[in-house]
Amino acid sequence: MQKEKTILLVGRPNVGKSVIFNRITDSYAVVSNYPGTTVDISTGKFIYNQKLYSVKDTPGVYSLTPFSEEEKVTASLLKEKEVALVVQVVEAKNLDKMLSLTFQLMDTGHPLILVVNMLDEAKEAGLFLDLKKLEEKLKIPVVGTVSIRGQGIDRLKRIMESQLGPKKKSRTKHYLRPYPGELERQRAAREVVKDILISPQKAEVSFRFKLSLLTMHPLWGLFSLGLILYYGLYKFVGVFGAGFMVDLMDGYVYQEMIMPLLLRWGQGIPFPWLNQLLFADYGLFNLGMRYSMAVVLPIVTSFFLFFSIIEDSGYLPRLAMLLDRLFKAFGLNGRSVIPLILGLGCGTMAVMSTRTLETKRERFIAVLLLALGIPCSAQLGLILSILAGQSRALAIWGLSLLLILSAAGFLLNKILPGKNPDFYMEIPPLRLPHLKALLKKTSARIKWYMKEVVPLFLLVSIIMWGGNMSGVLDRVILFLHPLLGAMSLPGELAPVFILGFFRRDYGAAGLYDLVKAGLLTGPQLVVASLTLSLFLPCIAQFIMVVKEQGLGRGTAILIIVIFTAFSAGYIVSRILTIVPLL
């Protein structure tokens, strides 16, 4: 049997390959305004003349010289025999920098189509290109598109079909002569673009452009960061997601409507053990289902939405450049901003994304900081809502956390051998996110959460139930009592810490219940929140840490984190008894 032919989508990062992929196939690839989102290769279908082609969305590359992981992947894909067609996507505005790759692709000998995307942005910048002339010069089909609005897509499809058809196949030849080096290719590219420019006009400085400069300014940039954090993270994720939505979903929908139904249904169960498993305090319905669906889900949903917005708007690279200097003091560089911010959403996802960092040293530091002190959205949301209205408690918690994180980063930078890798990044234009893309992306992430994380919640319920039935839980609680006593915390917190071992957000959710019952004083609240924030990452994150860093380093991270969490809790509780800040 013949292997099915493939169509490869190739191009620089952040030129809209994934949008085009989604437009020409029936599949969905995650789209964002951040270079390097396509880590895995998405595959979709393209049917022409009753023949099935598989379309591959390749990771963004700058050239075919296999330096980076992405370039190796793409270069090897291009060597495969099954390639029927290569579609290169370029950004119209930066055509001169992208044609170099076109020349390299021509050298591979596959039929090639050049898609000049984002024509609208070029127009806005006062840049008009003669694509007809470009086609004549390059001797390959050229299609102009505004992919996000679907402009030019039909034409692209027709040209793809004609290239796949048996007759008009135009194998590409070397353009004039083969280019030996990148420098020569780049020069030739500039010549070509100079030729096809139609009277470049002076564009007026748009509001978007001014805003774009503002977000990169050392002072105004930090100011806009403050606004984004306050309105996005605090107001939207904290107050709306963790406050209003959780009250609605948990307080009203789950506890008032679903739980009574379940309880009535449960009365008919003749086995006490099953009844325990389902309805006890740690049971599946009270703990697993309730926390995962009614408490944590609304919070992570609002975080994912917030993150999608700042991702698609192109804000993240700006944040990376603003924080580069600060992060260098911690042995990281601006690029680590992505894992660390993602960590505010879901630590497990964040640890996975440390793969994109350049050096081993950086990856270790980022993973350790994520495990230690970056609270995930569920935890952050709950802690914010617990400490809401007590601005002093919130300030002490936040400052201690920042202090410990900075100290940890600073020490790691001093202790670990090696040095910071260079920071270099292309800053994409600010773009207004598209609602459809936002919703699709957010729902893809929620699906991930449902598939990967919700089962863990249910598992924890079962483990807690088993521990309760066998008496192991009581013994662990007794063991934790003196530790908690040293931090002047009540014994009721012991189960919260045990929950925290399984998931940090879970622990915070337990804390949330204790606060609602009014069992904690101000200082106790701060100490408990801080210790829980620093405490062990959830079991899912720990598994991911071991996967990324290996068992040895994973265990080291675990020990450092437990030790720091309890010592910090102890020290802060001592300070608060001596200095009456609350």
Added chain:
Amino acid sequence: MKKIRGTVKLTDLKKGSKGIVSGIRSDRDKNRKLLTLGILPGEEIILVQKYPVLLLKLGYSFVAIDENLGKNIKVIPLNNSPYHEKE
């Protein structure tokens, strides 16, 4: 390497001024990073910002690099016209 008269390090350029990249003195790895960003000899750049990192405008795109990379780039300053003519 022979020094061309009139070239300065990118990091010595004034904020808001224009220049043409004349050479990059660096190792292969750093060179490649700059190349992928489109920073290569002959390219006209505007140094938009120097802090917290170097922010360059190249044609229609912006790229950010840290000082460590920037100090290896030699440029011929064009004029010290401010970046925004209106402001």
